Amino acid sequence: MMKVKDGDLDKLGLLFERYNRPLYSFFYKKTFHTDVSEDLVQSVFERMLKYRSTYSGSGAFTTWMFSIARNAHIDHYRQNKKHNEKEELDEDRMGGASPEFGEMDERTKRKKILEQALDQLDEDKKEVVILSRYEGLKYAEIAEIQGVTESAVKVRFFRAMKDLKNIVHTLSEEYSDE
Amino acid sequence: MNEKYEELIADYLNGELDEQEKARVEALIAGGEIDMIDFKAMEQLHSELEMVSTPEPSAEMSNRFYAMLEEEKASAKPKFNISEKFNELFAALTMPRLAYAFVLLIVGGFIGAQLGSNDSQINELTNQMQDMREMMIVSMLEGASTTDRLRAVNISAELPIADEKAVRALLFTLNNDESVNVRVQSIETLKKWGEDETVREGLVSAIGAQNSDVVIIALADAMVEMGLQNSKSEFENLIQERNLNINVKEKLESTIASL
Numbered sequence: 314m315m316k317v318k319d320g321d322l323d324k325l326g327l328l329f330e331r332y333n334r335p336l337y338s339f340f341y342k343k344t345f346h347t348d349v350s351e352d353l354v355q356s357v358f359e360r361m362l363k364y365r366s367t368y369s370g371s372g373a374f375t376t377w378m379f380s381i382a383r384n385a386h387i388d389h390y391r392q393n394k395k396h397n398e399k400e401e402l403d404e405d406r407m408g409g410a411s412p413e414f415g416e417m418d419e420r421t422k423r424k425k426i427l428e429q430a431l432d433q434l435d436e437d438k439k440e441v442v443i444l445s446r447y448e449g450l451k452y453a454e455i456a457e458i459q460g461v462t463e464s465a466v467k468v469r470f471f472r473a474m475k476d477l478k479n480i481v482h483t484l485s486e487e488y489s490d491e
Numbered sequence: 492m493n494e495k496y497e498e499l500i501a502d503y504l505n506g507e508l509d510e511q512e513k514a515r516v517e518a519l520i521a522g523g524e525i526d527m528i529d530f531k532a533m534e535q536l537h538s539e540l541e542m543v544s545t546p547e548p549s550a551e552m553s554n555r556f557y558a559m560l561e562e563e564k565a566s567a568k569p570k571f572n573i574s575e576k577f578n579e580l581f582a583a584l585t586m587p588r589l590a591y592a593f594v595l596l597i598v599g600g601f602i603g604a605q606l607g608s609n610d611s612q613i614n615e616l617t618n619q620m621q622d623m624r625e626m627m628i629v630s631m632l633e634g635a636s637t638t639d640r641l642r643a644v645n646i647s648a649e650l651p652i653a654d655e656k657a658v659r660a661l662l663f664t665l666n667n668d669e670s671v672n673v674r675v676q677s678i679e680t681l682k683k684w685g686e687d688e689t690v691r692e693g694l695v696s697a698i699g700a701q702n703s704d705v706v707i708i709a710l711a712d713a714m715v716e717m718g719l720q721n722s723k724s725e726f727e728n729l730i731q732e733r734n735l736n737i738n739v740k741e742k743l744e745s746t747i748a749s750l
Contacts, residue, residue, distance in 0.1 A: 322564050323671050326705045329556050330675070330712065337552070338545040351552040358556055362563050424542040431543060445505050446540050452505065464498060471497035474504070474533050481536065 314374055318365045329358060332375075335448055336382055342443045343386055345432055356385045376454045379444065383458055414488055426488065430480040438473035441466055496525055504537045553679050554645050557672045561638055594623050625650070629660045637670045644673060648680040658684065662693040666700045674701075675709045685717045698725035704739045711746040720750050 316324040336357055340350035360381050368377060414422060431439060437459065444450045444458070452470070456463040496519065502508050503516050519525040598620045624646065631643035644664065647657050665677040684690045694713060701707050707729065714722040726743045729735065
């Protein structure tokens with residue numbers, strides 16, 4: 314990124330090749346929406362170019378990148394709220410276009426319940442789970458991204474897991490009653 | 492009851508504890524201070540989260556990024572004077588773009604006029620349109636402007652099947668184009684035609700011809716995605732013969748391991 318900052322813009326291509334999938338995965342698990350996730354990845358790289366002069370190189374690049382990603386998602390959420398637009402969900406989001414729940418095998422059922430449970434978490438808690446569980450970030454790095462203490466992130470993670478456990482339990486009961 | 496140890500359990504689940512601290516967690520479980528059933532349920536749930544997967548992004552995401560990067564690079568160049576700008580604008584409107592637009596207009600109009608006639612005529616016209624499109628792609632790939640060449644690669648991605656001429660032109664572009672972005676986009680497009688033997692062989696043999704880290708990494712990803720095991724020796728040669736950037740070297744080693 315320091316080279317991009319110094320004017321070697323082609324190096325942003327290297328960063329794109331390396332990080333487009335982790336970023337896409339981050340947004341997809343936040344939104345469960347493919348088109349929105351792709352738009353947000355584009356937005357992150359546009360912001361990297363726009364604000365490249367602010368990159369200091371003092372911390373990890375991924376921390377800076379996910380901070381931008383977090384802001385891009387918040388802006389997107391605010392914009393949608395402002396325009397009172399309800400996002401259209403992907404057809405296959407949460408298995409919408411897939412077979413009925415009763416026809417699924419056990420693993421697919423469990424996967425569906427886990428996706429729905431993750432989607433129902435509070436935004437900050439969901440973000441901690443995504444960054445730690447799927448993107449492999451340390452709590453100290455997540456603390457920097459969310460602007461809170463490391464201790465607060467750990468508590469958030471524990472409570473997110475507890476909430477997830479309860480939501481999974483409730484959803485499993487609802488589906489078994491169907 | 493486990494709330495008292497929420498930070499410790501969080502650290503345990505994220506693998507941030509050393510052996511001594513892990514032993515402390517086990518002791519707390521054994522002593523009943525951490526509820527074992529709750530703890531195990533949480534640990535299992537943490538493991539099961541692996542099941543939540545992410546689909547592959549579309550090629551359009553990559554296209555949009557490289558188009559944006561090209562625009563940014565163009566705007567970052569020093570400004571010309573007015574007469575140079577005028578000449579540049581005029582040059583941009585010349586041969587390939589005008590010809591391509593003209594051909595599409597004529598063929599589109601012709602197809603429109605023929606609608607309602609029989610299907611074979613429409614099919615013939617569609618084939619003719621594809622031929623013309625391929626001809627324009629080849630012509631644009633030879634153009635002087637990076638943006639035009641990038642556009643040509645993007646247009647070729649829309650071809651429904653691998654055409655020999657288009658494949659040869661894209662492989663030539665991959666091995667010779669001066670722009671890294673055009674070369675990376677060529678890989679993305681060629682990947683779509685991965686069933687074609689010429690494409691597979693061409694991509695593998697292009698590895699040794701690359702000097703750009705970005706292109707080498709894009710090829711490495713493509714090889715893994717397409718499962719081209721015969722590319723391993725090409726990557727091994729690169730590692731042995733070149734003084735590669737440490738990140739690129741690590742990437743190639745993991746690619747070889749994946750293959």
